[in-house]
Amino acid sequence: MSRCPFSTRRGFLGASGGALAAPLLTKAGKAAVPGMTAAPASDMSDGGAIPFFGKHQAGIATPQQTHLVFASFDIIAQSQSDLVRLLQDWTQAAAIMAAGDLVEPADGNASKPPTDSGTVRGLGPGRLTLTFGFGPGLFEKDGKDRYGLAAKRPAALVDLPRFNGDQLEPAYTGGDLCIQACADDSAVAFHAIRQLAHMAAPNDAADGYGGKKAGATLAYNAKPGVATLRWLQTGFLPDYPAGETPRNLFGFKDGTENPGRPDPAEISHGKTIGNGSLGEAVWVGNEGPVWMQGGSYLVVRRIRMALQHWDNTALDFQESIFGRKKVSGGPLTGGGEFTPLNLDATDADGNPVIAENSHVRLGAASTNDGARILRRAYSYNDGLKMIAERWPPWRQGLEYEAGLIFVAFQRDPRTGFIKIFDRMSKFDMMNQFTTHTGSAIFACPSGIAKGGFIGADLFT
Amino acid sequence: MSRCPFSTRRGFLGASGGALAAPLLTKAGKAAVPGMTAAPASDMSDGGAIPFFGKHQAGIATPQQTHLVFASFDIIAQSQSDLVRLLQDWTQAAAIMAAGDLVEPADGNASKPPTDSGTVRGLGPGRLTLTFGFGPGLFEKDGKDRYGLAAKRPAALVDLPRFNGDQLEPAYTGGDLCIQACADDSAVAFHAIRQLAHMAAPNDAADGYGGKKAGATLAYNAKPGVATLRWLQTGFLPDYPAGETPRNLFGFKDGTENPGRPDPAEISHGKTIGNGSLGEAVWVGNEGPVWMQGGSYLVVRRIRMALQHWDNTALDFQESIFGRKKVSGGPLTGGGEFTPLNLDATDADGNPVIAENSHVRLGAASTNDGARILRRAYSYNDGLKMIAERWPPWRQGLEYEAGLIFVAFQRDPRTGFIKIFDRMSKFDMMNQFTTHTGSAIFACPSGIAKGGFIGADLFT
Numbered sequence: 001m002s003r004c005p006f007s008t009r010r011g012f013l014g015a016s017g018g019a020l021a022a023p024l025l026t027k028a029g030k031a032a033v034p035g036m037t038a039a040p041a042s043d044m045s046d047g048g049a050i051p052f053f054g055k056h057q058a059g060i061a062t063p064q065q066t067h068l069v070f071a072s073f074d075i076i077a078q079s080q081s082d083l084v085r086l087l088q089d090w091t092q093a094a095a096i097m098a099a100g101d102l103v104e105p106a107d108g109n110a111s112k113p114p115t116d117s118g119t120v121r122g123l124g125p126g127r128l129t130l131t132f133g134f135g136p137g138l139f140e141k142d143g144k145d146r147y148g149l150a151a152k153r154p155a156a157l158v159d160l161p162r163f164n165g166d167q168l169e170p171a172y173t174g175g176d177l178c179i180q181a182c183a184d185d186s187a188v189a190f191h192a193i194r195q196l197a198h199m200a201a202p203n204d205a206a207d208g209y210g211g212k213k214a215g216a217t218l219a220y221n222a223k224p225g226v227a228t229l230r231w232l233q234t235g236f237l238p239d240y241p242a243g244e245t246p247r248n249l250f251g252f253k254d255g256t257e258n259p260g261r262p263d264p265a266e267i268s269h270g271k272t273i274g275n276g277s278l279g280e281a282v283w284v285g286n287e288g289p290v291w292m293q294g295g296s297y298l299v300v301r302r303i304r305m306a307l308q309h310w311d312n313t314a315l316d317f318q319e320s321i322f323g324r325k326k327v328s329g330g331p332l333t334g335g336g337e338f339t340p341l342n343l344d345a346t347d348a349d350g351n352p353v354i355a356e357n358s359h360v361r362l363g364a365a366s367t368n369d370g371a372r373i374l375r376r377a378y379s380y381n382d383g384l385k386m387i388a389e390r391w392p393p394w395r396q397g398l399e400y401e402a403g404l405i406f407v408a409f410q411r412d413p414r415t416g417f418i419k420i421f422d423r424m425s426k427f428d429m430m431n432q433f434t435t436h437t438g439s440a441i442f443a444c445p446s447g448i449a450k451g452g453f454i455g456a457d458l459f460t
Numbered sequence: 461m462s463r464c465p466f467s468t469r470r471g472f473l474g475a476s477g478g479a480l481a482a483p484l485l486t487k488a489g490k491a492a493v494p495g496m497t498a499a500p501a502s503d504m505s506d507g508g509a510i511p512f513f514g515k516h517q518a519g520i521a522t523p524q525q526t527h528l529v530f531a532s533f534d535i536i537a538q539s540q541s542d543l544v545r546l547l548q549d550w551t552q553a554a555a556i557m558a559a560g561d562l563v564e565p566a567d568g569n570a571s572k573p574p575t576d577s578g579t580v581r582g583l584g585p586g587r588l589t590l591t592f593g594f595g596p597g598l599f600e601k602d603g604k605d606r607y608g609l610a611a612k613r614p615a616a617l618v619d620l621p622r623f624n625g626d627q628l629e630p631a632y633t634g635g636d637l638c639i640q641a642c643a644d645d646s647a648v649a650f651h652a653i654r655q656l657a658h659m660a661a662p663n664d665a666a667d668g669y670g671g672k673k674a675g676a677t678l679a680y681n682a683k684p685g686v687a688t689l690r691w692l693q694t695g696f697l698p699d700y701p702a703g704e705t706p707r708n709l710f711g712f713k714d715g716t717e718n719p720g721r722p723d724p725a726e727i728s729h730g731k732t733i734g735n736g737s738l739g740e741a742v743w744v745g746n747e748g749p750v751w752m753q754g755g756s757y758l759v760v761r762r763i764r765m766a767l768q769h770w771d772n773t774a775l776d777f778q779e780s781i782f783g784r785k786k787v788s789g790g791p792l793t794g795g796g797e798f799t800p801l802n803l804d805a806t807d808a809d810g811n812p813v814i815a816e817n818s819h820v821r822l823g824a825a826s827t828n829d830g831a832r833i834l835r836r837a838y839s840y841n842d843g844l845k846m847i848a849e850r851w852p853p854w855r856q857g858l859e860y861e862a863g864l865i866f867v868a869f870q871r872d873p874r875t876g877f878i879k880i881f882d883r884m885s886k887f888d889m890m891n892q893f894t895t896h897t898g899s900a901i902f903a904c905p906s907g908i909a910k911g912g913f914i915g916a917d918l919f920t
Contacts, residue, residue, distance in 0.1 A: 066645075069841070110776040117771055118711035118786060120698050171844070185526075186646070187698035190841050194860075198771050229858060232843040234694075238580050238647035251578035311577055311658050316570040326578060381529070381650050382842060383692040384631070398689060400654075 048184070049125035052098040056294050056447040059129030059182050060374065060409050061260065061278060063242060067186040068235035068378040070300060070405060071193045072175030072440055073200065073227040075138060080147040084459050086200055086226040090132070091453040093199060097192045100125030117198075119191050126188040130181055130196075132454045133298050133442025137176035152458060154289055156297060156412045157443045163425040165390075165436065172302045172438025175230045180298070180407065186234065193232070200227040231438070233302060235378025235405040245329060245337065248404055249305050249379050250433070252322050253329035256337055257363070259372045281372040281416075282409050284446075291457035294446035296409040299373075299417040302380070302438030305403035306389055310433050321429045323360030331360070343367070355429070362424045373408040373416045380405050391432040403434065413441060508644070509585035512558040516754050516907040519589030519642050520834070520869050521720065521738060523702060527646040528695035528838040530760060530865060531653045532635030532900055533660065533687040535598060540607040544919050546686040550592070550656055551913040557652045560585030577658075579651050586648035590641055590656070592914045593758050593902025597636035612918060614749055616757060616872045617903045623885040625850075625896065632762045632898025635690045640758070640867065646694065653692070660687040691898070693762060695838025695865040705789060705797065708864055709765050709839050710893070712782050713789035716797055717823070719832045741832040741876075742869050744906075751917035754906035756869040759833075759877040762840070762898030765863035766849055770893050781889040783820030791820070803827070815889070822884045833876045834869040851892040863894065873901060 050058045077083040093103045100123070104116040139145075139153035179196055183189040202225030237246045245253040260278035279285070284292045310318070319326055329337035333345045333353050343361055345353040354361050365372045385401035388394070410416030425431065445455040510518045537543040553563045560583070564576040599605075599613035639656055643649040662685030697706045705713040720738035739745070744752045770778070779786055789797035793805045793813050803821055805813040814821050825832045845861035848854070870876030885891065905915040 108775070110779075111774050113772050114711070114775045114778070114786070117709075117767075119707050119709055121707060121711070121787065122704070123698055123700065126699070185699045186696040186841075187839065190862075194767065194771070198768075201768065203772065229844055232841075232860070234841050234843070236646040238583055239586070239645045240583065244582070247579050247581060249577075249579055251574070251581070307577075307654065308658075308661065311654070312573050312663065314571050315568070315574045318574070319570075326574070327581065379647065381646075381692075381694050383694070384689055400692070402650075 048127050049099050050127050050129050052095040052130070052448070053450045054447045056283065056296075057131050057444055058098070058447075059131035059180055060282065060296055060376070060444065062127075062129050062182070064237060064246070064255075064376060064378075065127050065129070065182040065184045065189075066237050066239050067183055067189050068233075068405060068407075069181045069186070069189040069193045070233045070235065070407070071179045071181070071197065072135075072230045072232075073177040073179075073197070074230045075146075075176040075227045076202070076224065077147070077226040078224070080149070080459065082226050083147060084453075087132075087455060088453040089199055090196055091448060093195060094130040094132075094192070094454075097195065098125060098128050098130060100128075103195055117191065117194055119194075120185070120188050123185060123188060126183040126185040128181065128183040128188050128192060130179055130192055131298070131444055133178040133180070133444040134455060134458070135174065135176045135178065135440060135442050137174070141176070149458065152289065154292055154443060156284075156288065156292075156414060157441065158414060158418070160299070160413075160439055160441050161418065161422070163421060163436065165425055165431055166439070167390075167435050167437055168439050169437050172231050172233065173440060175440050175442070177227055178298065178300070178440065178442045184239075186236070190234070197227075197229050201225050202228065233380060233405055233438070235380045237378055248377070249307060249402060250310055250318070250322075252318075252324065252326055253337060254377055254404075255375045256324075256329055257360075257365070257372075258374055260374065277372070278374070280411070282374045282411055284411055287412075289458075291445050291455055292443060295444050296374075296411065297413045297416070298442045298444050299406075299408050299410070299413055300438070300440050300442075301404075301406040301436050303404040303406055304387075304401065304435045304437050306391075306395070306433045306435075307400045307402060309389065309391075309393070309395060313433075320355055321359060321433075323354040323358030341366075357427045357429045359424075359428055359430045362428050363420055368420050368423075369415075371415055371419045373410040373420065376407045376409060378405045378407070379403070390435065409444070508587050509559050510587050510589050512555040512590070512908070513910045514907045516743065516756075517589075517591050517904055518558070518907075519591035519640055520742065520756055520836070520904070522587075522589050522642070524697060524706070524836060524838075525587050525589070525642040525644045525649075526697050526699050527643055527649050528693075528865060528867075529641045529646070529649040529653045530693045530695065530867070531639045531641070531657065532595075532690045532692075533637040533639075533657075534690045535606075535636040535687045536662075536684065537607070537686040538684070540609070540919065542686050543607060544913075546660055547592075547915060548913040549659055551908060553655060553659060554590040554592075554652070554914075557655065558585060558588050558590060560588075563655055577651065577654055579654075580645070580648050583645065583648060586643040586645040588641065588643040588648050588652060590639055590652055591758070591904055593638040593640070593904040594915060594918070595634065595636045595638065595900060595902050597634070601636070609918065612749065614752055614903055616744075616748065616752075616874060617901065618874060618878070620759070620873075620899055620901050621878065621882070623881060623896065625885055625891055626899070627850075627895050627897055628899050629897050632691050632693065633900060635900050635902070637687055638758065638760070638900065638902045644699075646696070650694070657687075657689050661685050662688070693840060693865055693898070695840045697838055708837070709767060709862060710770055710778070710782075712778075712784065712786055713797060714837055714864075715835045716784075716789055717820075717825070717832075718834055720834065737832070738834070740871070742834045742871055744871055747872075749918075751905050751915055752903060755904050756834075756871065757873045757876070758902045758904050759866075759868045759870070759873055760898070760900050760902075761864075761866040761896050763864040763866055764847075764861065764895045764897050766851075766855070766893045766895075767860045767862060769849065769851075769853070769855060773893075780815055781819060781893075783814040783818035801826075817887045817889045819884075819888055819890045822888050823880055828880050828883075829875075831875055831879045832870075833880065836867045836869060838865045838867070839863070840865050850895065869904070 050062055096103050102116040136157060136159055140150045181189040181192045240246050245255050248254040259281040282296050284295050323332055330339055331341045333342035343354055347353055382401040384398045387399040388396045408417050448454055510522055556563050562576040596619055600610045641649040641652045700706050705715050708714040719741040742756050744755050783792055790799055791801045793802035803814055807813055842861040844858045847859040848856045868877050908914055
């Protein structure tokens with residue numbers, strides 16, 4: 001079938017200026033036919049492509065890919081219209097890349113910088129999803145309503161409070177915009193972020209080498225740019241078969257309690273997670289502004305895990321902390337991974353089998369007035385770092401700068417992550433082994449219709 | 461076929477002490493049968509396992525996997541015999557993990573720390589290779605012959621000179637020991653490094669939580685440990701089909717000129733690179749000590765690449781720098797990727813078509829007295845960093861902390877990497893876009909026979 005990812009390229013070209021008047025080439029070098037309608041038969045059509053357009057943004061209910069590149073941006077646009085042009089061009093480029101194509105014009109003028117870095121030339125889509133979110137700074141920053149949007153800030157897009165134990169580093173915190181890139185190939189995810197960041201960046205390269213000036217690129221290249229990267233974080237998951245809950249760096253299964261999780265026997269690679277309870281827990285409904293209906297709020301936390309300390313901790317204590325068995329993932333009260341917790345069960349001494357300060361009890365919907373969030377976390381491994389732990393045995397020295405990029409989607413963070421984590425941050429036994437070093441919150445707008453663009457309804 | 465990875469477990473158990481007297485379990489939970497001989501029929505037997513034992517260490521001629529975790533260690537052993545015990549136990553654990561199994565005893569005493577972190581429980585071998593190397597500090601450090609090995613230091617294991625432009629950071633430089641872990645799953649590679657580091661580390665965890673003391677683990681756990689992590693670096697490659705040369709973050713193919721490269725049409729996933737010219741270029745011969753014969757010298761360089769700058773550079777200048785076409789990988793003098801360079805060709809003005817200071821000319825065997833090295837490089841992406849570039853346009857600010865983990869194997873670094881890079885570091889046009897921030901050299905001993913251990917002949 002056609003690789004042409006959208007039916008309205010001409011419309012986009014109009015919005016983007018003339019830089020793309022030449023036909024786009026697919027990776028295979030075939031010219032895509034303008035005006036052709038892409039009609040994917042299923043999530044798995046087109047060699048592992050996840051549809052970019054739809055009711056919801058991809059990358060939320062999509063079963064997790066094995067690699068993450070999370071990018072947070074500062075917006076530096078001088079006007080709302082510049083920002084809108086970027087979002088239109090990002091939409092176009094994201095759809096092209098999700099279909100497995102490169103973002104490059106057919107003319108390939110060798111005296112200009114390539115429109116696309118070409119680092120994944122010849123690769124397939126790799127189940128790439130690009131999920132866009134708006135941070136508080138889009139609406140108001142340093143007390144300024146930079147883009148005339150302050151009145152449109154949703155009540156649910158709160159500033160996250162300071163939680164107990166937070167040791168947030170500015171280098172991994174905040175942002176006015178985010179893009180979550182996920183793919184089954186780390187190079188594909190990074191390529192996409194790099195391409196989108198390049199389109200948004202100031203273009204100050206009066207490149208003297210060879211006497212070449214930086215030329216027009218796809219989309220927005222006017223100085224001084226629209227957005228610059230603020231922080232960037234890679235993540236990964238072990239490549240388990242579809243439907244199996246992946247293990248985190250503590251060796252435990254992570255995500256068993258996710259809402260909307262279909263029967264593992266039914267899930268198939270690339271198939272969207274069933275909508276069972278997602279409507280209640282994840283998708284914004286009529287209570288939100290139109291541009292957020294069908295969208296979701298993203299909370300990201302960079303959580304360092306004291307792996308050396310953990311590896312010297314007894315298995316039964318590890319399991320007490322989680323409240324689950326390590327190998328099976330089943331509750332300490334018995335059964336398999338998906339057996340419900342029995343929070344009332346006590347041992348011979350009358351103590352709860354699943355401890356009061358265990359991770360699973362503190363996170364359970366039943367102890368949080370029914371609050372549920374969709375976890376979409378990745379492990380990260382950034383090498384070593386000099387670290388002074390804040391818990392016994394108070395290790396100091398080179399330790400793993402590794403842990404969890406916790407990503408959670410929810411309908412309302414006030415009754416989602418904040419509700420759940422406020423108590424966890426105070427009482428969870430696991431805190432002895434974790435330190436939150438990064439944090440941000442974003443409003444991920446509803447899905448994008450063909451011909452539309454990211455967050456279009458916010459700007460009407 | 462059997463998952464039991466070696467025939468001599470009892471012998472290893474003897475060397476390791478009694479901690480492993482209980483039978484090992486495979487990931488599937490089946491007890492491995494002591495004394496069984498593993499006899500892989502081919503590189504691809506056993507679900508993607510690369511044989512650990514053999515004439516050469518795996519991970520050198522092995523076609524590149526998609527993920528790298530490179531670990532450098534400082535040795536802190538108090539005696540040569542402690543070090544030897546670690547190498548014996550590392551050998552045992554590496555063979556188990558390369559076969560796709562976890563390193564854990566069958567009894568699984570819950571009151572002790574798990575022997576294996578279990579982060580990849582249930583996953584296959586993922587083509588895991590573990591390649592071990594000895595750095596200069598094993599033989600002599602701070603003027604001290606700590607382990608009675610100074611006289612055995614090979615002449616070829618030189619200290620790398622300071623090269624033009626080096627901006628080496630101690631956090632990514634040097635080391636007494638290294639392990640290169642490569643796999644098609646990033647979690648599998650990190651799991652292996654973490655396991656081996658855990659076995660070597662000081663065990664000071666008098667873990668007060670739950671009143672548990674850290675118990676016996678597989679292999680060496682006596683205080684104060686044998687080796688500690690010095691630096692750790694992840695890397696990745698785009699997942700190209702077997703036989704295709706991967707592209708680096710500049711978007712160019714990387715490794716076209718590798719020695720021993722078979723016809724791309726012949727290479728198959730998991731199949732060892734043909735031995736054609738490897739004997740000359742890569743494997744140490746009779747000129748080296750017995751323990752290095754069939755081994756190779758590893759040079760690793762962490763090379764930051766100015767991606768933002770590169771992305772604003774004209775395509776024809778990018779190609780002039782490389783001396784090759786970006787899309788095809790063919791020389792600027794014509795032909796496809798594997799067409800030989802024509803270094804004598806000139807353009808209408810009499811200038812060389814492949815410039816004097818182009819990367820490919822300066823790296824070519826024919827301009828280096830025939831010197832060749834086996835490149836086994838990975839891209840890396842460590843997020844963003846405040847950077848002041850040392851070339852025009854002298855950018856300062858947040859840039860990608862991303863680039864290349866250059867790994868090269870060679871028979872003799874004096875006539876390999878040092879010979880080639882000394883000139884490149886001065887003249888290569890690409891230096892305008894690259895900065896070397898990490899560096900180390902290691903002697904990777906010959907392959908390990910069943911019943912032997914890493915570098916055994918060094919200690920006889």
